[in-house]
Amino acid sequence: MADFRDGAAITTVSDARLASVLDTAVDGILVIEERGKILVYNKACEGLFGYTPEEAIGQNVRLIMPADYADSHDQYLDNYLSTGSKRIIGIGREVRARHKDTTEFPVELSVGEARTPEGRQFIGIIRDLRSRKEAERRFNELQSDLVHMARVSAMDEMGAALAHELNQPLTAIMLYLQAASRSITRAVQGAPLPIDSFRQVLEKAVHEAERAGAIISRMRHFVEKREPQRRDVDIRAIVDEALELVMLGQRNPPRVTRNYASDLPLVSVDAVQIQQIIVNLLRNANEALKGRELPMVTIGAERRADHIVISVEDNGPGLPPSAIPTLFKAFSTSKRTGMGLGLSISRTIAQNHAGDLKVDPGGNGRGARFELELPINGGGSPASASDQQG
Amino acid sequence: MTIHILEDDPGVSDSLLTFLKGLGYEACTYPDAESFLESAPPSPEDTIIVDLLLPGISGARVIEWLQTMKTPPRVIAITGQPQAAIEKQIHGLRNIQVLRKPLSAETIASMM
Numbered sequence: 001m002a003d004f005r006d007g008a009a010i011t012t013v014s015d016a017r018l019a020s021v022l023d024t025a026v027d028g029i030l031v032i033e034e035r036g037k038i039l040v041y042n043k044a045c046e047g048l049f050g051y052t053p054e055e056a057i058g059q060n061v062r063l064i065m066p067a068d069y070a071d072s073h074d075q076y077l078d079n080y081l082s083t084g085s086k087r088i089i090g091i092g093r094e095v096r097a098r099h100k101d102t103t104e105f106p107v108e109l110s111v112g113e114a115r116t117p118e119g120r121q122f123i124g125i126i127r128d129l130r131s132r133k134e135a136e137r138r139f140n141e142l143q144s145d146l147v148h149m150a151r152v153s154a155m156d157e158m159g160a161a162l163a164h165e166l167n168q169p170l171t172a173i174m175l176y177l178q179a180a181s182r183s184i185t186r187a188v189q190g191a192p193l194p195i196d197s198f199r200q201v202l203e204k205a206v207h208e209a210e211r212a213g214a215i216i217s218r219m220r221h222f223v224e225k226r227e228p229q230r231r232d233v234d235i236r237a238i239v240d241e242a243l244e245l246v247m248l249g250q251r252n253p254p255r256v257t258r259n260y261a262s263d264l265p266l267v268s269v270d271a272v273q274i275q276q277i278i279v280n281l282l283r284n285a286n287e288a289l290k291g292r293e294l295p296m297v298t299i300g301a302e303r304r305a306d307h308i309v310i311s312v313e314d315n316g317p318g319l320p321p322s323a324i325p326t327l328f329k330a331f332s333t334s335k336r337t338g339m340g341l342g343l344s345i346s347r348t349i350a351q352n353h354a355g356d357l358k359v360d361p362g363g364n365g366r367g368a369r370f371e372l373e374l375p376i377n378g379g380g381s382p383a384s385a386s387d388q389q390g
Numbered sequence: 391m392t393i394h395i396l397e398d399d400p401g402v403s404d405s406l407l408t409f410l411k412g413l414g415y416e417a418c419t420y421p422d423a424e425s426f427l428e429s430a431p432p433s434p435e436d437t438i439i440v441d442l443l444l445p446g447i448s449g450a451r452v453i454e455w456l457q458t459m460k461t462p463p464r465v466i467a468i469t470g471q472p473q474a475a476i477e478k479q480i481h482g483l484r485n486i487q488v489l490r491k492p493l494s495a496e497t498i499a500s501m502m
Contacts, residue, residue: 164471164491167492168470171402171405172399174492174494176409178409183412204401204405205405208405
């Protein structure tokens with residue numbers, strides 16, 4: 001039962017009706033007076049905060065706020081009452097609330113104002129965001145699993161090429177070390193040890209081992225599962241690294257032209273995910289160029305208004321018109337291998353970065369051109385804690 | 391006799407050369423089939439070690455050409471490709487030995 005004021009009895013029909021409305025509401029409803037004292041505290045509030053109406057009514061509303069909000073709330077009230085500057089009234093926003101057992105949880109809070117004969121009062125409507133947050137978290141987790149899976153699948157398809165690429169330094173290491181070992185054996189039998197060439201052979205073996213290590217580390221950082229993380233990066237470095245990864249083990253690599261604008265600002269992105277898009281586009285280009293005389297790929301990076309646009313264009317036959325409608329759909333592929341996840345995931349990643357992935361299908365002697373757009377400001381970073389208070 | 395090494399990977403090529411010279415053989419390297427074909431043809435007692443996947447003219451084509459000689463030299467093909475790809479490439483070629491990478495030094499030594 002909602003109490004209207006400290007101990008006041010329900011005296012009129014309209015009071016009774018209002019009390020019933022308040023108690024039926026799914027959202028928490030609170031009324032406070034201008035010093036922050038709780039006047040109304042409905043049934044949904046009991047469930048949200050764990051206090052009974054008897055415990056809550058008459059207390060300052062700080063009772064249900066985390067310490068950091070509670071400390072400034074009086075000041076916010078003062079500030080509003082003296083300046084009239086509205087920071088939350090009439091605007092809904094996401095804040096943290098505190099349960100009696102001190103756990104904190106996210107709620108959406110909308111605040112209204114009423115001028116009553118007893119002074120100004122504020123009405124707060126509070127919606128629990130925990131289930132929505134949980135669903136969002138789960139969604140993000142599934143999406144990140146899928147993104148990872150597509151990356152592993154891409155790597156799996158490149159596996160044979162990578163195995164071949166690793167075989168080269170391993171073969172070299174083995175032969176250099178055998179050669180060194182034979183020199184030692186002969187030295188033991190009395191022959192002079194050719195110190196200089198011996199050292200040279202060992203240095204070459206080390207160099208080849210480093211080459212193998214570099215291949216592994218490039219692969220590993222691409223495949224490892226990890227939390228998405230954004231940081232400011234030079235997009236050109238990401239594109240170059242993706243290029244190296246894709247051209248590993250390519251026997252007849254296309255001629256690659258890079259047209260990078262010189263004044264590109266840093267962008268705040270998840271480097272591995274963006275690299276995943278580039279790898280995907282480059283692999284598709286390689287695929288389209290199979291059997292083509294003089295295969296060529298042109299990679300561009302330029303600034304267009306408040307976006308950076310990375311383009312990948314090949315001189316293959318272009319995309320068949322039949323492939324275009326489902327191009328960005330998951331599990332639709334015109335290729336015999338692979339899962340058909342590449343472009344769908346790539347566009348999802350781009351959109352998660354508040355960007356987009358577009359295609360010009362080419363044809364009639366022109367190859368396909370893909371454009372990845374990324375916003376320069378990082379596309380609306382999550383609001384900081386200080387923005388959420390009011 | 392000379393061992394001719396046709397291999398485009400500089401690491402593999404140089405290490406084979408070092409190893410074979412260490413065993414006391416005379417050996418020389420070619421980064422591609424073209425440079426091998428431009429030099430003097432091998433003698434019948436020579437051995438050719440050829441990577442199947444070379445840029446430009448493929449290793450398999452070189453082997454075909456060598457086998458048209460009256461007294462062909464010995465040919466050892468080397469490759470890091472999967473088995474299925476190897477079989478496709480050497481299909482129809484006679485008397486060749488294929489070694490898969492990574493190469494074992496003992497195997498090579500025993501074949502010489």
